[in-house]
Amino acid sequence: xxxxxxxxxxxxxxxxxxxxxxxxxxxxxxxxxxxxxxxxxxxxxxxxxxxxxxxxxxxxxxxxxxxxxxxxxxxxxxxxxxxxxxxxxxxxxxxxxxxxxxxxxxxxxxxxxxxxxxxxxxxxxxxxxxxxxxxxxxxxxxxxxxxxxxxxxxxxxxxxxxxxxxxxxxxxxxxxxxxxxxxxxxxxxxxxxxxxxxxxxxxxxxxxxxxxxxxxxxxxxxxxxxxxxxxxxxxxxxxxxxxxxxxxxxxxxxxxxxxxxxxxxxxxxxxxxxxxxxxxxxxxxxxxxxxxxxxxxxxxxxxxxxxxxxxxxxxxxxxxxxxxxxxxxxxxxxxxxxxxxxxxxxxxxxxxxxxxxxxxxxxxxxxxxxxxxxxxxxxxxxxxxxxxxxxxxxxxxxxxxxxxxxxxxxxxxxxxxxxxxxxxxxxxxxxxxxxxxxxxxxxxxxxxxxxxxxxxxxxxxxxxxxxxxxxxxxxxxxxxxxxxxxxx
Amino acid sequence: xxxxxxxxxxxxxxxxxxxxxxxxxxxxxxxxxxxxxxxxxxxxxxxxxxxxxxxxxxxxxxxxxxxxxxxxxxxxxxxxxxxxxxxxxxxxxxxxxxxxxxxxxxxxxxxxxxxxxxxxxxxxxxxxxxxxxxxxxxxxxxxxxxxxxxxxxxxxxxxxxxxxxxxxxxxxxxxxxxxxxxxxxxxxxxxxxxxxxxxxxxxxxxxxxxxxxxxxxxxxxxxxxxxxxxxxxxxxxxxxxxxxxxxxxxxxxxxxxxxxxxxxxxxxxxxxxxxxxxxxxxxxxxxxxxxxxxx
Numbered sequence: 001x002x003x004x005x006x007x008x009x010x011x012x013x014x015x016x017x018x019x020x021x022x023x024x025x026x027x028x029x030x031x032x033x034x035x036x037x038x039x040x041x042x043x044x045x046x047x048x049x050x051x052x053x054x055x056x057x058x059x060x061x062x063x064x065x066x067x068x069x070x071x072x073x074x075x076x077x078x079x080x081x082x083x084x085x086x087x088x089x090x091x092x093x094x095x096x097x098x099x100x101x102x103x104x105x106x107x108x109x110x111x112x113x114x115x116x117x118x119x120x121x122x123x124x125x126x127x128x129x130x131x132x133x134x135x136x137x138x139x140x141x142x143x144x145x146x147x148x149x150x151x152x153x154x155x156x157x158x159x160x161x162x163x164x165x166x167x168x169x170x171x172x173x174x175x176x177x178x179x180x181x182x183x184x185x186x187x188x189x190x191x192x193x194x195x196x197x198x199x200x201x202x203x204x205x206x207x208x209x210x211x212x213x214x215x216x217x218x219x220x221x222x223x224x225x226x227x228x229x230x231x232x233x234x235x236x237x238x239x240x241x242x243x244x245x246x247x248x249x250x251x252x253x254x255x256x257x258x259x260x261x262x263x264x265x266x267x268x269x270x271x272x273x274x275x276x277x278x279x280x281x282x283x284x285x286x287x288x289x290x291x292x293x294x295x296x297x298x299x300x301x302x303x304x305x306x307x308x309x310x311x312x313x314x315x316x317x318x319x320x321x322x323x324x325x326x327x328x329x330x331x332x333x334x335x336x337x338x339x340x341x342x343x344x345x346x347x348x349x350x351x352x353x354x355x356x357x358x359x360x361x362x363x364x365x366x367x368x369x370x371x372x373x374x375x376x377x378x379x380x381x382x383x384x385x386x387x388x389x390x391x392x393x394x395x396x397x398x399x400x401x402x403x404x405x406x407x408x409x410x411x412x413x414x415x416x417x418x419x420x421x422x423x424x425x426x427x428x429x430x431x432x433x434x435x436x437x438x439x440x441x442x443x444x445x446x447x448x449x450x451x452x453x454x455x456x457x458x459x460x461x462x463x464x465x466x467x468x469x470x471x472x473x474x475x476x477x478x479x480x481x482x483x484x485x486x487x488x
Numbered sequence: 489x490x491x492x493x494x495x496x497x498x499x500x501x502x503x504x505x506x507x508x509x510x511x512x513x514x515x516x517x518x519x520x521x522x523x524x525x526x527x528x529x530x531x532x533x534x535x536x537x538x539x540x541x542x543x544x545x546x547x548x549x550x551x552x553x554x555x556x557x558x559x560x561x562x563x564x565x566x567x568x569x570x571x572x573x574x575x576x577x578x579x580x581x582x583x584x585x586x587x588x589x590x591x592x593x594x595x596x597x598x599x600x601x602x603x604x605x606x607x608x609x610x611x612x613x614x615x616x617x618x619x620x621x622x623x624x625x626x627x628x629x630x631x632x633x634x635x636x637x638x639x640x641x642x643x644x645x646x647x648x649x650x651x652x653x654x655x656x657x658x659x660x661x662x663x664x665x666x667x668x669x670x671x672x673x674x675x676x677x678x679x680x681x682x683x684x685x686x687x688x689x690x691x692x693x694x695x696x697x698x699x700x701x702x703x704x705x706x707x708x709x710x711x712x713x714x715x716x717x718x719x720x721x722x723x724x725x726x727x728x729x730x731x732x733x734x735x736x737x738x739x740x741x742x743x744x745x746x747x748x749x750x751x752x753x754x755x756x757x758x759x760x761x762x763x764x765x766x767x768x769x770x771x772x773x774x775x776x777x778x779x780x781x782x783x
Contacts, residue, residue, distance in 0.1 A: 032717075032719040032720070033719065033720045033721075033722065033730065034716075034719040034720070034721055034722075035588060035721070035722060035723070035724045036588070036709070036710065036716070036721040036722070036723070036735075037585035037588050037679060037681055037710055037723055037724060037725070038681065038706075038710040038711070038712075038745050039721040039722055039723045039729075039731055040723060040726075041741055041744040041745050041748065042721055042731050042733040042735060042738065042741060043731075043733060043738060043740070043741075044731055044732060044733060
């Protein structure tokens with residue numbers, strides 16, 4: 001069948017042809033000039049002269065001009081020859097290449113290779129923008145590209161899926177998404193645009209479930225925290241702590257700690273005290289003076305406390321804590337984040353503070369974790385398991401970003417310590433069941449591709465252009481011959 | 489197609505078959521030097537006895553009819569009809585008006601007719617020449633001859649003819665008359681639309697004793713026998729003048745043309761010549777046989 005991208009052009013072409021017809025009827029035509037050896041026996045006829053004026057133009061020229069108008073209309077209607085789709089189903093695999101896939105890329109590659117085993121499968125990589133669809137035979141080339149440093153978007157993935165339809169030749173399309181289901185890839189508009197982006201189901205192949213970081217494949221609901229005491233956000237409040245079992249219940253803050261930090265901790269539900277903690281319950285220690293450092297480190301090793309160290313006490317950290325990242329990566333002044341923000345785990349916190357100065361990118365020293373980094377990869381906070389506990393060194397001013405709405409998330413990440421950073425990019429909250437259900441979109445079944453968008457087709461503009469040129473040449477030749485005949 | 493092959497087309501077999509047995513018999517006595525099928529204006533010994541006349545001093549004694557002398561006791565000599573070969577010229581009008589018409593044009597039709605006439609006359613032992621009109625009078629394409637291969641030369645010459653330019657038919661007739669060494673026959677194939685001095689030229693030929701036969705070739709369109717739609721018409725030999733008319737709607741057009749040719753035919757007849765009207769839609773063989781049957 002022939003499909004027209006701009007059918008209005010056909011109508012315009014037909015109207016143009018009609019206009020040409022009317023013009024030919026209205027235009028006067030000069031009478032033919034004909035030889036006749038016995039012309040001297042003719043008599044002038046005034047009625048014939050009048051009849052000449054109303055004579056229509058040559059019908060052949062008229063037909064050629066009308067045909068040319070129709071061809072031009074067809075040419076601009078973007079026609080495509082679309083053969084009927086074959087029976088069967090094509091699989092399109094969406095492969096998440098976002099930053100959150102860095103720690104599970106090998107698993108994702110393996111899953112892609114399995115899904116691409118079906119003949120006719122197309123692979124569409126995506127992150128923040130859709131990639132180019134490639135046939136299954138080129139899956140390894142895509143896999144070798146690895147992940148990007150960008151946050152991926154499921155809405156982009158669904159739109160990329162639709163964009164891959166022209167590569168399919170079958171009536172049905174089956175969609176598969178290989179990803180680490182997480183909130184960071186969840187577009188705020190996805191709930192509203194899910195059906196429009198892709199009306200069919202999406203089989204989600206989840207990779208990285210149960211990896212370090214304590215992610216529960218069943219999904220954790222933000223706000224669940226059995227150990228938090230004191231005022232906190234309402235249950236389900238995403239700004240509330242996502243601490244799981246084992247987190248410190250109380251917090252001891254150095255007398256020298258700045259007031260905003262105390263206020264932040266209280267908002268987050270910590271019971272802030274300045275005296276030494278009692279008992280063996282895990283405690284969060286905020287250390288800013290060197291004198292308080294060693295006792296906190298001893299408790300952390302024995303009881304699982306989390307010690308959050310800031311300058312100037314950070315300078316007194318003993319080895320190997322003093323080298324939470326390699327020497328070249330740590331600025332002597334307080335490390336800072338680029339003004340464009342920090343990356344906490346896989347979530348970007350757009351903190352804007354003039355006190356945040358740009359630093360240099362660095363890799364964590366062996367065994368160190370980076371729960372907070374600048375967007376260009378430079379360290380802002382480093383964490384190291386310390387016996388049963390964890391030591392976190394934070395390299396930015398506490399006041400930086402205090403008015404920013406992302407500030408509580410930053411504090412929360414820091415206080416999570418070693419539990420929040422499982423790799424260089426950090427963990428991200430997994431999608432809960434409701435979000436997964438929305439993403440998957442109902443019962444698995446192929447989608448009728450023809451109903452969703454154009455299939456493969458051959459453009460016909462070239463043929464129509466050639467035909468129009470031929471008709472134009474023919475019209476010119478015929479008009480020229482008529483004129484010559486008239487003049488002779 | 490070679491000129492030889494095209495020349496053969498001028499005498500299609502069907503036409504030849506239709507003309508088989510026909511002979512053109514000269515209406516007048518034409519002097520000749522080869523015995524043929526035609527009467528010679530000079531009666532003498534020949535194959536056919538015609539009459540007796542009184543013996544005159546100097547007559548050949550071999551022609552005395554002794555039997556009649558025995559009966560009448562008077563001397564008489566026998567006279568015989570001596571057929572001699574005819575010297576003929578085919579004069580074709582090749583002015584541009586003869587190019588009018590299609591499938592065939594007037595010139596093409598005249599060429600067919602000339603080929604047929606040449607064939608008949610050459611077979612009858614006549615000498616046939618070919619002449620055409622030209623810008624300076626007559627253009628003698630072929631001398632009047634009767635020898636082996638001459639028909640082929642005539643056909644080749646006819647094949648090369650083209651209708652172009654103008655030419656006086658009267659001047660051409662005078663030129664042909666000068667080319668004729670003795671009394672002969674002139675066959676004019678033309679549309680006769682240029683009649684300037686024509687009848688006078690015919691009269692001069694007739695005064696010499698030449699036989700003149702005109703074959704008027706015209707298309708049905710020119711005669712008004714086929715309707716034409718309105719147009720601006722012009723004479724090909726007078727391109728400057730145009731006239732807007734609708735011949736199909738002018739019933740008098742046909743009458744005017746017919747009157748013109750009737751007047752021309754009357755002029756030919758007055759001078760002892762003949763004008764045969766032919767149209768290009770008539771089969772040549774049929775028209776020729778019809779004409780010959782009347783002679």
